[in-house]
Amino acid sequence: xxxxxxxxxxxxxxxxxxxxxxxxxxxxxxxxxxxxxxxxxxxxxxxxxxxxxxxxxxxxxxxxxxxxxxxxxxxxxxxxxxxxxxxxxxxxxxxxxxxxxxxxxxxxxxxxxxxxxxxxxxxxxxxxxxxxxxxxxxxxxxxxxx
Numbered sequence: 001x002x003x004x005x006x007x008x009x010x011x012x013x014x015x016x017x018x019x020x021x022x023x024x025x026x027x028x029x030x031x032x033x034x035x036x037x038x039x040x041x042x043x044x045x046x047x048x049x050x051x052x053x054x055x056x057x058x059x060x061x062x063x064x065x066x067x068x069x070x071x072x073x074x075x076x077x078x079x080x081x082x083x084x085x086x087x088x089x090x091x092x093x094x095x096x097x098x099x100x101x102x103x104x105x106x107x108x109x110x111x112x113x114x115x116x117x118x119x120x121x122x123x124x125x126x127x128x129x130x131x132x133x134x135x136x137x138x139x140x141x142x143x144x145x146x
Contacts, residue, residue, distance in 0.1 A: 004048040005073040007143050008098075009038060009136065010063050011053040012080030018105075026105045027132040034133050038140055045144045047073065057082055061092045068096035074125075074143035075100045076136060083108070083120045093123035099146050101139045104129035 011031060014021060019030035029037075035051045042049045050072075052063055060079065067075050077100050082089055093100045102121050107130030121127045126142065128135045 004042075004046060006048045006050055006067075006070070007042065007140060008063060008067040008072050008075045009035075009049055009051040009140075010060055010067075010075060010077045010079075011051075012057075012060055012078060012082050013055040015078060015080055016053050016055070029133040034136050037133065038136055041137055041140055045140070047140075047144060049140075057086055057088060061088055064089070064092045064096055064098075064100070068098045072098050074098060074146055076103055076139045076143060077101070077120065077124070078103045078105070078136075079120045084117050086119055090119045090123045093120065099125040099143070101125055101142055102127040102129075103135045103139045105132050105135060106130060 015031055018026055019028055019033070031053055038049045038051065054060060060082065064075060075098055079086065079089055079102070083104070100123070102124040108118065128138050131138065
């Protein structure tokens with residue numbers, strides 16, 4: 001039996017608190033809610049989703065390397081606060097051939113000044129921001145078309 005093309009969906013720090021953390025900014029959906037939506041959507045697109053979350057930068061880097069080594073079709077990455085600080089995640093994205101689509105629930109450009117610095121986005125294939133949980137679904141559609 002052939003395996004389906006896989007999209008890794010990697011989530012960074014504090015995203016395990018979705019639904020509880022500042023719902024006026026990040027929405028009321030939990031990460032499990034988003035995973036369920038993506039799994040349903042992936043089935044209709046003929047894809048598999050591998051959804052993960054970590055509060056640790058090194059895990060995200062290891063998973064980017066793993067996605068590349070395993071021949072993933074794409075990576076959807078919400079690096080959370082690491083977006084603004086992590087040269088290491090930037091470099092990991094540049095080091096792999098798998099396309100990375102950056103996602104943000106909120107629009108960082110419309111928030112605090114420090115959030116306007118984006119180290120991840122400059123390495124990613126593209127960025128979807130400001131659409132809440134829908135952003136993940138838009139990213140999955142984009143990944144399917146790559």
